[in-house]
Amino acid sequence: MEKELTPLDCLLPSGTLRICLIILNQPLDKDYLHILWRKALLRACADGAANHLYNITAGECGSFLPDYISGDFDSITAEVKAFYADKGCKLIETANQDLTDFTKCLAIMVEEIQNRKLQQGSHRLGVNTGLEGDWCSLIPVGGPCQTITTGLKWNLTAVSQGLTPEDKDNEVLQFGKLVSTSNTYEPVEPGHPKNPVTVITDQPLLWSMGIHKNGD
Amino acid sequence: MEKELTPLDCLLPSGTLRICLIILNQPLDKDYLHILWRKALLRACADGAANHLYNITAGECGSFLPDYISGDFDSITAEVKAFYADKGCKLIETANQDLTDFTKCLAIMVEEIQNRKLQVDAIVTLGGLAGRFDQIMASVETLHHALSMTQLPVLMIQGTSLAYLLRPQGSHRLGVNTGLEGDWCSLIPVGGPCQTITTGLKWNLTAVSQGLTPEDKESGEPETSCGWPGV
Numbered sequence: 301m302e303k304e305l306t307p308l309d310c311l312l313p314s315g316t317l318r319i320c321l322i323i324l325n326q327p328l329d330k331d332y333l334h335i336l337w338r339k340a341l342l343r344a345c346a347d348g349a350a351n352h353l354y355n356i357t358a359g360e361c362g363s364f365l366p367d368y369i370s371g372d373f374d375s376i377t378a379e380v381k382a383f384y385a386d387k388g389c390k391l392i393e394t395a396n397q398d399l400t401d402f403t404k405c406l407a408i409m410v411e412e413i414q415n416r417k418l419q420q421g422s423h424r425l426g427v428n429t430g431l432e433g434d435w436c437s438l439i440p441v442g443g444p445c446q447t448i449t450t451g452l453k454w455n456l457t458a459v460s461q462g463l464t465p466e467d468k469d470n471e472v473l474q475f476g477k478l479v480s481t482s483n484t485y486e487p488v489e490p491g492h493p494k495n496p497v498t499v500i501t502d503q504p505l506l507w508s509m510g511i512h513k514n515g516d
Numbered sequence: 517m518e519k520e521l522t523p524l525d526c527l528l529p530s531g532t533l534r535i536c537l538i539i540l541n542q543p544l545d546k547d548y549l550h551i552l553w554r555k556a557l558l559r560a561c562a563d564g565a566a567n568h569l570y571n572i573t574a575g576e577c578g579s580f581l582p583d584y585i586s587g588d589f590d591s592i593t594a595e596v597k598a599f600y601a602d603k604g605c606k607l608i609e610t611a612n613q614d615l616t617d618f619t620k621c622l623a624i625m626v627e628e629i630q631n632r633k634l635q636v637d638a639i640v641t642l643g644g645l646a647g648r649f650d651q652i653m654a655s656v657e658t659l660h661h662a663l664s665m666t667q668l669p670v671l672m673i674q675g676t677s678l679a680y681l682l683r684p685q686g687s688h689r690l691g692v693n694t695g696l697e698g699d700w701c702s703l704i705p706v707g708g709p710c711q712t713i714t715t716g717l718k719w720n721l722t723a724v725s726q727g728l729t730p731e732d733k734e735s736g737e738p739e740t741s742c743g744w745p746g747v
Binding site for chain 1 (some may be wrong): 616
């Protein structure tokens, strides 16, 4: 079963992806925040992310209230915590030392919505929002991945891996052997949309892509 | 055989590590640059790193001449390239599409160290840990390739992070008393599972914490390399 996704659809005002939003403890991009916040069915902050949200929405903080703030609360300031508590935001303290604030926030998020676990299998990524930057990559963090792709400038194919149909067992993307970075999209005729990127993988494989910003 | 290293010794003015320096195409930390440059037996720039070097040494560029600049030269500006060429710096064009500028620069460095018969303890790289996510991952990939290119430790430093890929099959002893150590460190099994045992950490990996008994050592998993970051 093929999974379809246009990753950058979520940043298109006209995009149709239904999303939930988790904000982490990092400086926020204001444009991204506003677009994603508007679309999100649920919004959460991981600990100190609430500080960033509070600061970046100064003047209209009351219009940007997360559904919950979770974490061990060692980063959120007392002032920010009191503000959101006072406004009725759920504060969920998660004191587990072995898991990051992000992991715990995500666990709460998936409890709240239907859980769609990332599965091995084939993926189809739409890359025609106009927001795609000029690079993309496939990174086998965690272990070797047998991978076949289309739609990339440098695809991973059975031939490029020297595989015959009988050679299914050869591992391809692997740190120390081959990691696909600084890849890009398959060239197409001028005026034509890019082909979707399809990826078949037998292990979790990290897809990463550049985002084109106006003025770049 | 245990390998000993004090990673941050290279940033101590009084440190004794004998190093060679590779500069990557990232904004440079001026303090790090000066300390490392002074100590380095060899200094190289990977392509656009030369632009950063040129800018950050403005006014005294002639005192900071790399031994070579290598890469596919799609990042270095014509002006910078001409300046260093004019000063006698070697320009080595490396057009291989499958390897990054960093990997190629490292390969040349290893060769030069051998050719000149230099006594070196480590190769230090400035940059590679910030910017585009895929390029950071590419740096980690280069560290993996480095394991088969040289026996020397290859350290990467940028901002407040240091990364060092620990060679598998063996024990490592890391000195952490330079006074420059930050408050965090980590062990990251990039590339595959690692059987790991540690001491000296707040949260050590021990046979017990992994539920291992002495008989559990053999589980068919090949040992792979782990990254050790923290400045």
